[in-house]
Each structure stands twice: as structure tokens, then as C-alpha cells.
Amino acid sequence: MSSFIIPTTVQTATSGTYVPTILKRVEYGIGSLAKLADILRDLSISKPLIITGNSLATKTDVIEQVKKAANCQISGVFSSIKQHAPVEDIKKCVNELKESKCDGIIGVGGGSPIDAAKIVISFYKEETGILLKLISIPTTLSAAELTILAGYTNEEGKKVGKKASEIGSSALILDANLSLSTPNRLWLSTGIRALDHCVEQQYRPNAPLPVRVLAREGAGSLFESLRACHRNPKDVEARQRALIGAWLSLWSDDLIGPIGPSHAVGYQLGAPYSIPHGICSCLTLARTVEIQAKHLPDNEVKQLASLLPFITTTTTQSSNDSREQAMKVAEAIDKLIADLDLTSTLREYKVPQSDFQGIAERALPDGKADSRYDAFVKLLHTIY
Numbered sequence: 001m002s003s004f005i006i007p008t009t010v011q012t013a014t015s016g017t018y019v020p021t022i023l024k025r026v027e028y029g030i031g032s033l034a035k036l037a038d039i040l041r042d043l044s045i046s047k048p049l050i051i052t053g054n055s056l057a058t059k060t061d062v063i064e065q066v067k068k069a070a071n072c073q074i075s076g077v078f079s080s081i082k083q084h085a086p087v088e089d090i091k092k093c094v095n096e097l098k099e100s101k102c103d104g105i106i107g108v109g110g111g112s113p114i115d116a117a118k119i120v121i122s123f124y125k126e127e128t129g130i131l132l133k134l135i136s137i138p139t140t141l142s143a144a145e146l147t148i149l150a151g152y153t154n155e156e157g158k159k160v161g162k163k164a165s166e167i168g169s170s171a172l173i174l175d176a177n178l179s180l181s182t183p184n185r186l187w188l189s190t191g192i193r194a195l196d197h198c199v200e201q202q203y204r205p206n207a208p209l210p211v212r213v214l215a216r217e218g219a220g221s222l223f224e225s226l227r228a229c230h231r232n233p234k235d236v237e238a239r240q241r242a243l244i245g246a247w248l249s250l251w252s253d254d255l256i257g258p259i260g261p262s263h264a265v266g267y268q269l270g271a272p273y274s275i276p277h278g279i280c281s282c283l284t285l286a287r288t289v290e291i292q293a294k295h296l297p298d299n300e301v302k303q304l305a306s307l308l309p310f311i312t313t314t315t316t317q318s319s320n321d322s323r324e325q326a327m328k329v330a331e332a333i334d335k336l337i338a339d340l341d342l343t344s345t346l347r348e349y350k351v352p353q354s355d356f357q358g359i360a361e362r363a364l365p366d367g368k369a370d371s372r373y374d375a376f377v378k379l380l381h382t383i384y
Contacts, residue, residue, distance in 0.1 A: 018208040021148050021168045021252040028174040036069040039171045043133050045104030050077045051117045052108040060181040075102035084271040085116040085152040094123045104133050110140035111277050118150035118167040136169040139179045140190040145169050146250040159271040176239035184233040188340045189278025191226045196281040197249035200260030202303040211251050218248030220310035230340050262288035264363040275349045282342045286334035287379045293326035295372050301326050346384045356380040
């Protein structure tokens with residue numbers, strides 16, 4: 001990617017607050033799973049429970065690799081976590097924890113099992129008073145392992161979020177070898193989810209300066225590595241670069257709630273209509289950037305426009321206008337999604353057009369009174 005500087009000056013915050021999470025250690029690189037036994041000793045875990053999804057447990061050797069690398073007694077493997085982490089799966093896992101007397105959790109997989117692991121830790125503490133530590137090993141690019149937020153689907157089919165410092169990952173292993181069995185459409189679409197994080201960090205209220213800076217670098221890494229993964233799904237070096245990009249997209253900090261409207265609309269679409277997290281971002285991100293380019297205050301539009309040199313190879317700029325540059329960010333994202341064969345529609349997921357106003361109202365902080373309300377209703381019709 002080009003390293004040129006956009007002419008528009010971005011106002012950089014010189015004061016603010018950064019609150020780190022409980023994350024203590026990150027091992028990254030091809031083959032870094034070999035560090036698992038050392039991490040377990042470091043965290044004083046001797047009998048972990050593995051939480052994962054059914055496909056990883058039954059159709060790949062990933063869990064066997066994790067067991068071997070742990071080099072300790074595994075109390076069990078709970079592999080019944082479905083997409084969007086239904087609460088009934090969470091409760092079953094908590095019951096298994098009580099029976100197994102495990103002393104820690106290894107979450108393996110994508111956003112659903114890792115979010116489920118965080119919720120399990122919360123529920124388990126509420127019932128027993130015992131706080132377990134979490135080691136997360138992602139096999140997708142959703143970056144759920146990096147937050148102290150977790151979402152699950154309640155009995156009414158609605159996505160519920162929980163935020164607590166104590167449920168976050170204590171350690172991470174980012175090893176692309178473990179992602180080679182992840183279907184490429186899932187891998188690439190969760191990469192767009194990570195890109196969604198990078199973009200919305202730029203206008204997230206009170207985002208710490210290093211988080212925004214790292215997210216811009218992450219966006220550039222994802223633009224390059226996702227295209228390489230699309231060309232060759234077995235390019236493990238490209239997959240490792242994508243994992244690093246996802247890490248940079250959500251640098252661990254005390255994140256509160258949805259970081260922007262693309263995420264907020266995605267939450268309204270995901271669990272209720274069984275749309276995967278990554279596909280939600282493929283549907284909403286580019287169009288959201290277009291809306292934000294028109295509606296954000298000038299200083300926030302400049303932050304959004306600051307992504308442009310990281311995600312394009314253009315070395316000249318036709319305009320110094322930050323809103324025009326922000327629109328070019330949207331165009332670049334739209335093209336990337338098309339180039340990765342990830343273009344989707346709401347029609348495919350049978351989302352009724354009669355629901356669109358309610359989706360927009362629930363997603364926006366001021367509901368129908370939000371100045372962007374009509375634009376987001378139109379967005380939903382555009383992606384239908």
C-alpha cells in the first residue's frame with residue numbers, strides 16, 4: 001500500500017484516557033500454538049475445558065492439535081455452541097463446568113464460541129463465585145477475542161450484550177495454521193468484520209489515539225491480506241497477516257457498546273435473521289461510510305478520510321476535500337467486498353422490508369429523531 005500523506009490535516013487528540021483490559025499475553029505467528037502449555041502454566045491452569053463449535057470439533061483436527069499442545073489434563077470439550085451463541089447452549093456449558101471441576105477455559109473458533117466462553121465465565125461466576133481465566137485461540141477474523149464485550153442470543157431470539165473486564169481473554173494465540181480448515185467465505189467475511197472495526201474506530205466517540213492509529217494500520221493489512229487469501233486460501237503467510245490485521249482492528253481497550261452504526265445495524269440484522277457476523281459487515285459497511293461521510297462533523301470526517309492512504313494504491317489525490325476522500329474510502333471498501341465475492345443482499349436472508357424502519361430506529365442512538373434515520377432506512381432498501 002502507498003504511504004503518502006493525505007493533504008487534509010487530521011486533528012490528533014493529545015489528551016484522553018486509555019484503559020487496558022486484563023489481557024496479559026499474546027503469542028502470534030505460524031506455529032505459536034506450541035506456546036499453549038507455557039501459557040497454561042503462566043495462568044496456573046491445569047485442567048481446562050475447551051469451548052468450541054461442532055464443525056471444528058468433528059470435521060477438523062484443530063481441537064486435537066490444541067489438546068496435544070496443552071500437554072495437560074483436559075476436563076472436556078464442549079462443542080455445542082451454535083451461531084450467535086444461544087443462551088440454552090451457554091447454560092448447558094455452565095452445567096458441564098460444574099460437573100468437570102475445571103480451572104480454566106480455552107475458547108477455540110470464531111466469534112460465537114469465543115463470545116460464548118466469555119458469557120459462560122460470567123454465568124459461572126454468578127452461580128459459584130469462582131472466576132475462571134480464558135485463553136482464546138481464534139480461527140476466524142472477527143476479533144471477538146480482543147474485547148471485554150460478549151453477545152449471546154436470549155430466549156426471545158434477541159442479541160444481548162454483556163461488558164465486564166473480568167470476562168476478557170487473559171491470553172491469546174494467533175496461529176494461522178489453525179485457520180486452514182476455516183471455509184474461505186467465512187474467513188474473508190469475518191475479515192470484513194475486522195475491517196468494520198478499523199473503520200468505525202475512526203469516529204468512535206472517545207476512541208484512544210493509539211487505538212485509532214493501530215486500526216488504520218490494520219485496515220491496510222486487511223486490504224492486502226484478504227485479497228491474497230482470496231487468490232490462494234492456503235496461503236498461510238497471508239492468513240497470518242490477516243490475523244495481525246484483526247488484532248490491530250480492536251486493540252484491547254475498555255470498549256463500550258457498538259462502536260458505530262455499521263455495527264449497530266449489524267446487531268439488529270444478525271441474530272434475528274440468522275445472518276453471520278461477517279456477512280452483516282459485508283452488507284452494511286460501505287453504505288454506512290457513505291452516510292457518515294455526509295453527516296459526521298468535519299473533524300470526524302477527517303479521521304474517516306485518514307484511512308484512504310492505507311487502503312488504496314493511488315499516489316495522487318484529485319481533491320483535498322475530506323468528505324470526498326471519505327466517499328472514496330466507501331468506494332474502496334465496496335470494491336474490496338465485490339472482489340472477494342462477498343456481495344450479499346437482505347433478500348437472500350429473507351429480511352422483510354416491513355422491518356426496515358424498526359431496524360434503523362433500534363440501531364440509531366436517537367431512533368427516528370436521529371438525523372441519519374431516513375438515510376439508514378434507505379440503506380436497508382439499497383442492500384435488499
